[in-house]
Amino acid sequence: MRKLYLLFFICFLFPFLTYSNSTGEEEEAMEDTLSTLLYLDSLENSFKYQTGLVKIKDYATINVPTGFKFLDAEQSIYVLHSLWGNPEDPSILGLLFPENMGPLQPDSWAISIEYSEEGHIEDDDAEDIDYDDLLDDMKKDAESANPDRIQAGYEPVHLIGWAAKPYYDAEKKKLHWAKEIQFGDSAIGANTLNYNIRILGRKGYLVLNAIGGMSQLGAINKDIVKVLASVEFSEGYKYSDFNPKIDKVAAYGIGGLVAGKVLAKVGIFGILAKFGKVIILGMVAALTFIWKFFTGKGKGKNEVQSESNNEQPGLS
Numbered sequence: 001m002r003k004l005y006l007l008f009f010i011c012f013l014f015p016f017l018t019y020s021n022s023t024g025e026e027e028e029a030m031e032d033t034l035s036t037l038l039y040l041d042s043l044e045n046s047f048k049y050q051t052g053l054v055k056i057k058d059y060a061t062i063n064v065p066t067g068f069k070f071l072d073a074e075q076s077i078y079v080l081h082s083l084w085g086n087p088e089d090p091s092i093l094g095l096l097f098p099e100n101m102g103p104l105q106p107d108s109w110a111i112s113i114e115y116s117e118e119g120h121i122e123d124d125d126a127e128d129i130d131y132d133d134l135l136d137d138m139k140k141d142a143e144s145a146n147p148d149r150i151q152a153g154y155e156p157v158h159l160i161g162w163a164a165k166p167y168y169d170a171e172k173k174k175l176h177w178a179k180e181i182q183f184g185d186s187a188i189g190a191n192t193l194n195y196n197i198r199i200l201g202r203k204g205y206l207v208l209n210a211i212g213g214m215s216q217l218g219a220i221n222k223d224i225v226k227v228l229a230s231v232e233f234s235e236g237y238k239y240s241d242f243n244p245k246i247d248k249v250a251a252y253g254i255g256g257l258v259a260g261k262v263l264a265k266v267g268i269f270g271i272l273a274k275f276g277k278v279i280i281l282g283m284v285a286a287l288t289f290i291w292k293f294f295t296g297k298g299k300g301k302n303e304v305q306s307e308s309n310n311e312q313p314g315l316s
Contacts (some may be wrong), residue, residue: 008018038269040104040217040259043100043104043228044103044104046157047071047075047102047103048071048072049069049071049097050064050069050070050071050072051064051068051069051070052064053068053158054094054095056093056113056115057115058234058237059095059115059201059233059234059237060115060199060201060206060231060232060233060234060237061231061232061234062094062096062113062230062231063230063232064096064230065223065226065227065229065230066099066105066226066250067098067099068094068096068098068099068223068227069096069097069098069099070094070096070097071094071095071096071097071103071110072094073092073093073094075095075239076092076093076094076095076112077089077090077092078282079095079103080092080112083103083104084103084211085152089114091115092112092113092114093113093114093115094112094113095110095111095112095113095162096110096111096113096227097109097110098219098223102186107215107216108212109193109210109211109212109213109216109219109220110170110210110212111195111197111207111208111209111210111211111227112207112208112261113207113208113231114206114207114208114209115204115205115206115207116204116205116206116207117185117203117204118250119203119204119238119247119248119249119250119251120201120202120203120204120242120247120248120249120250121200121204121205121250121252121253121254121257122249122250123168123170123173123253123254123283124253124302125253125254125255126168126170127251129165129166129254129255129258131165131166131177131258134255134258134259135159135161135162137259138159138259138260139256141259142157142158142159143158145157151199151274155183155184155185156183156184156185157181157182157183158181158182158183158185158235159179159180160179160180160181160182160191161179161180162177162178162179162180163178163179163193163194163195163217164176164177164178164182164195164217164221165177165195166254168254168260169228172228173199173200173201173239174196174197174198174199174200174228175198175200175254175257175258176195176196176198176224176228177195177196178193178194178195178210178217178220179193179194179195179196180192180193180194180214181193181194190213190214190215191213191214192209192212192213192214192255193210193211193212193213193214193216193217193220194209195209195210195212195217195224196209196210196222196258197209197210197224197227197228198245198257199228199231199232199233200239201233201237201238201239201240202233202236202237202239202240202242202243202247203237203242203247203248204230204250205257206233208227208231226272257315
């Protein structure tokens with residue numbers, strides 16, 4: 001990450017910093033910009049990743065695949081909410097990142113992990129689902145949920161289509177599919193990729209969602225097999241451990257999983273995205289320096305430092 005920031009500084013800011021008529025205000029603006037970039041670098045280095053076999057509470061494990069690293073629940077909630085701008089969700093159990101990427105890189109992607117204990121999913125309907133018809137229903141439901149999203153202070157969500165059609169492995173009890181999603185009403189900018197994985201268990205299912213842009217679809221598809229193989233339920237929680245005498249059966253099947261059940265959660269709050277607030281903060285700091293450099297407009301150092309302390313997020 002340090003190399004990324006330094007490269008940005010050298011290529012983008014250096015020509016301005018070497019201008020011979022710099023004043024005290026420009027120097028203060030430069031210091032503020034460097035301070036923000038160093039803060040971002042420090043924040044990236046503060047994350048503690050895990051590899052190898054990681055226990056996910058009592059019910060599952062992830063054997064972190066080669067080429068990946070795992071971030072625990074507390075840090076993952078911070079990334080998703082404070083850095084990427086998603087609604088806060090205490091049910092998040094972790095994030096899986098490619099080993100050469102982190103939360104603050106613009107081109108990074110991650111897989112979030114949750115668990116939903118809503119009953120045993122019966123898969124009898126898997127072979128009979130028409131996924132094109134299901135997509136049409138999902139689009140309508142997503143649009144009908146947008147007024148609630150807007151009222152809650154979030155952008156509307158538009159389901160564009162399948163990025164990868166649903167596929168269910170009946171033997172391993174693993175389901176995956178991908179949606180292309182547009183946030184907001186403007187067609188400007190890249191759409192979001194929402195790659196979904198569901199691993200069925202005795203009393204519910206693990207929810208894995210790959211979060212990134214459509215440009216990451218190829219990389220995710222390349223690694224999806226080993227990601228699917230890396231997560232398993234623990235003994236006593238496997239699909240085969242289901243006991244019809246004591247265990248609850250869910251009110252929906254495979255089609256309901258893909259559609260998001262009644263879409264109450266998926267349609268309103270359940271679609272995670274990577275907005276990159278901290279990256280934007282760094283860009284704003286750099287552009288602010290350039291603006292002050294050419295206009296001569298600036299604030300006192302104490303005032304700027306006070307605002308910087310108030311705006312910069314950090315791990316609590």
